[in-house]
Amino acid sequence: MAGLSLVNVKKIYPATNDHKKSKKKHESGEEKKAQLQVTNEGVVAVQEFNLDVADKEFIVLVGPSGCGKSTTLRMVAGLEEISSGELYIDGKLMNDVAPKDRDIAMVFQNYALYPHMTVYENMAFPLKLRKRPKSEIDKAVREAAEILDITQYLDRKPKALSGGQRQRVAIGRAIVREPKILLMDEPLSNLDAKLRNQMRAEIIKLRQKINTTFLYVTHDQTEAMTLGDRIVIMKDGFIQQIGTPQEVFDHPANLFVAGFIGTPQMNFFDAELVGRGGHYAVVLDGMTVELSENKQQRLAAKGVAGQHVTLGVRPQHISLQCESGSVKARMDVFEMMGSEIHLHANVNGRDMVIIVPTTDINGNYSDAFTIGKEIDFSFSGSTCHLFGNDGKNLEF
Incomplete structure (x- = not known):
């Protein structure tokens, strides 16, 4: 498995006409409504993000909508270009490495399963792309299904599954690859409250069964507190505090963290x-x-x-x-x-x-x-x- 390091990583989106007008209004003394910084280069979604993630550590990025947490995750995945800074996986610079060559897997919020494939075929698909032997694929899929308790659903199509079962399939498809880093982008946000509680427990169990590094994004501070070894709290593209769940609860760094953590x-x-x-x-x-x-x-x-x-x-x-x-x-x-x-x-x-x-x-x-x-x-x-x-x- 591998560690992860982000050094002064920054993401700037080119400014649209609306953002340029907003900046002119702000400069003329009118109230600035957008919280993200707008520069001549564009809208700064993530500001000089610095984080070292140890091998097999579970890190949670948490914050309100629009704070830059999903953008950070997508930069790690290679789905967003890094505007400046450096990304290292297992000590190797990954800025210009294609997503398929980063040895990472990602679980999306909307499951992203292939509707015409069975659960088995969905989970086997990434291994087929790598031209793995059929026996190896079958073993990996069935082991992952056993870990996630979805063996009985292997012959079903996604439409015949509940939301929680689909999410387990999406997780299974990710872990069969045995990635160095598993990225999860708000995977439980589409589930009802009771199912979210169950799936949180399942993710904790999963973490104990597989040897990989987790980078998990959520806006739900309860998920952050229960899942993470450490929490990265973000606001308006800036890191507000990094610490264990107990540290950020007992010793909030500022008013935002104090008000955001705790219910x-x-x-x-x-x-x-x-x-x-x-x-x-x-x-x-x-x-x-x-x-x-x-x-x-x-x-x-x-x-x-x-x-x-x-x-x-x-x-x-x-x-x-x-x-x-x-x-x-x-x-x-x-x-x-x-x-x-x-x-x-x-x-x-x-x-x-x-x-x-x-x-x-x-x-x-x-x-x-x-x-x-x-x-x-x-x-x-x-x-x-x-x-x-x-x-x-x-x-x-």
Whole structure:
């Protein structure tokens, strides 16, 4: 198998007349609606992308629509030309190598199966193109079918299969080649929620059974968190943060990552960071919370001064309080989610969400939470995040 390395990779699409007009409007002082940078060369879809992927590592590119993640994947596949930068697979420069010679396989969002072929023929097709012996093809197809639990469908046509079964066939067609790198472009986005959960588990099992490097693209942060060894979070063509799922959840690099990773998303408040006797504390609506020792040390090491900050606290890290030192909020609505309740409230004009386990509620939850009721909440100094005026995490 092989590792993958992208060094200052950039993708620029030639500007259309619409983009040129948009740029002129922006330069004349009118509001710029497009988020991607428009230069004299064109629209910059991917900005100096740098990533080293280890052999057999599972990397997930995640971000909102239009952030450049699929474009990056297609450049690795050779389906998009690299405008500048270098792409290495197994230590070899691949910029000008044809897709068929890169020893990669790709699973597309829409399955891309041949409707006139059976499942067996679809999976065997890439090996037939390579003129492999029939016995070798048969062995590879049946082994892949066994791994993906689709042996019973080998004689069927794609139209006779469900969406999840078709996706398994598409994955099977990719892995029979034993590629150095397996690329997957939002393969689960066409499936319903229950089937997506099942297929995520299948991909995790598949990863344990085959020895290959995975590069997976999705806009679903749940998929990213459950599948990836590391996550690459993108926005407007730029990499925002690279790290393990736990790292990006616990230590988001900026406001975008903090708001994008986590469901429901992180709550944000206007607050003040103050220094008290060499110790840092955050003040929100009259409540003072001293930060944890780890946060104190990181802020002190960077020499962070007291300042106005955006305070981030995840919904599951907020606790309801009835004490004078807490912050008051007004209940707007609540959602019963089975094992937990999502409380939507308003604090000084800002919306927030609090997650309350149903085990914490005595009696009927509809009596405990009334629309328009005033509630009190607080949080600990170990679970809050501080972001400066530039949106970056002040600790890192």
